[in-house]
Amino acid sequence: MSTVRAWASPGKDQALVAHQYEAGPLGADEAEITVEHCGICHSDLSVIDSEWGPAPYPVVPGHEVVGRVSALGANAHGLQIGQRVGVGWLAGSCMHCLQCLGGEQQFCRQQQPTIIGHHGGFAEKVRSHWAWALPIPDAIDAAAAGPLLCGGVTVFSPLLSFGVKPTHRVGVVGIGGLGHMALKFCRAWGCEVTAFTSSDSKKDEALALGAHRALSSRDKAQLKSAAGQLDFLLVTVNADMDWGSLLSTLAPNGRMHFVGMVMNPVGVSVGRLINGQRSVSGSPTGSRNDIATMLDFAARHGIAPQIERFPMSRVNDAIAHLREGKARYRVVLDADFA
Amino acid sequence: MSTVRAWASPGKDQALVAHQYEAGPLGADEAEITVEHCGICHSDLSVIDSEWGPAPYPVVPGHEVVGRVSALGANAHGLQIGQRVGVGWLAGSCMHCLQCLGGEQQFCRQQQPTIIGHHGGFAEKVRSHWAWALPIPDAIDAAAAGPLLCGGVTVFSPLLSFGVKPTHRVGVVGIGGLGHMALKFCRAWGCEVTAFTSSDSKKDEALALGAHRALSSRDKAQLKSAAGQLDFLLVTVNADMDWGSLLSTLAPNGRMHFVGMVMNPVGVSVGRLINGQRSVSGSPTGSRNDIATMLDFAARHGIAPQIERFPMSRVNDAIAHLREGKARYRVVLDADFA
16 A cells, blocks of 8 residues: 555546545556656546546546656566656556457557546556556657657557558648647658648747648638648647538548547538548557557657646646647646655 | 430439430540440439539430440550440549559549530440440350449449458448449458348348348447447448447447448547547549459459349339339349330
């Protein structure tokens, strides 16, 4: 038994408060990680806000965790005490279902999200199945590594899964926490990259982040200027957009792919799909090995999120900053339980 | 110059009438085919009815044409006078754009549909670019070959384009002109095949056509019994369905694919796409070589549509039969201009 200090949401629409919980004995397959940094992802807000259904309060958010292994269960593999690791959206999966055995643990029906029915990383310590505590390459700055583990792999995994090629023209809709990493990954992937943003002020930033051009996602004429061009269009926003015009930016065989959880149904014209053999799809986080592959790629290409840091004790200020749309582009908390 | 006798729609909501037109000189790249048989496809009705926009009347429908080559332009390749050939949805494409040069002529922007701005196969003769007059293998019955050229390749092409494997579980929604051929192709492809039909009377027929099981497409409990199972779901209907329940029949990485031109937007839940990395897509007819590959596969596996035959002079009776939903499963006209 060990008492863990944390920051928790006590209920919907309430500020986070200092919270302690008893962690119980470490499972045989588990790793315990002493938290150093933890990113704040929009999904943390969605759970805190019960946006995806009633959350099991108190919720300890935080699923872009970086720290050092401080304890290992008897069956843990491949990790050493003191090693720097990261934990993302998933802290566990069953490891014996068809999906887990096939290397697609992100589809496991027994998957354990890090912050739903499990204590997340806004805390002194966090636990995960050993396989979901991934070693962080030395070349990646520890403070910046957190956002790669959820946001990063969420935009990277589709490049792997859907056969995006360096010769492709790709678009990224929404230049925020996810989108700004997507621009970097797609540029390093070798693609021609178009950024779509609703904020003119972000256009120059998008170019600096790796886009070859930046277009307004709200301006029909600018959307039309890209008609029929894109092989892959990654949607990182969760707001309603002009989906018809965005779909029309796709080339034959093109795909519009959602990683942002748009809550309203997207009205898709079947004619637009049939004409040009287009696809619309979505994906959650990546597999365990997608994360490892992404970290390796990020290290090789020097890709890191652009972050703003807050001490974890100022978590409510940090959340307010994010909610106000001010984050450029990802907020990271530095653990300061002392 | 030669006068061609045909059956034509003089305008929206009018019966077809006997019609003659001057064909003009044969183009250097064209083949002229003396029509023997021509299937009636739902797309013929859509054009006759101006359902996809105002049709350029008079319309000579018919784009599932089988006949013999009766004349060849100076630049025509690979065809012989007297050879049995077929023409499907497309009678021409530019052959020099990116898509044509890449073997995906069905995406050519200069494509020439057989029945829009061109005289179709409800006629003595029809013309096409030589590449779009495909030799019919001897093993395929000439009268039954027509429906393969449009409906057949439309359901076959996605199996090629989207990597459907013999180990996959596939579903076919709608057991009509397209769907009944899809059942045969998917069964021969080696897949486990589920038929979805709104008509209980078609369930036994679906099993006879190749389905391993037949479920109601209108019964939520039956749809639920297939939840999470299908790798590929081919939608051949053009009516509104319970798209949410159908999408839920997909396994992780599954795809719901439209070949029926559903006119109302399909409301897609992004959550359902993200959860399980699912896709929704569509495709038109296949490429020139998809048709050739399909004909070869059909010949090898003894696949032919189930047809009902009418003399072409009874074209209006045949159309009425199709409109009344009585066709089992494809109507073919036998040319009888005498």
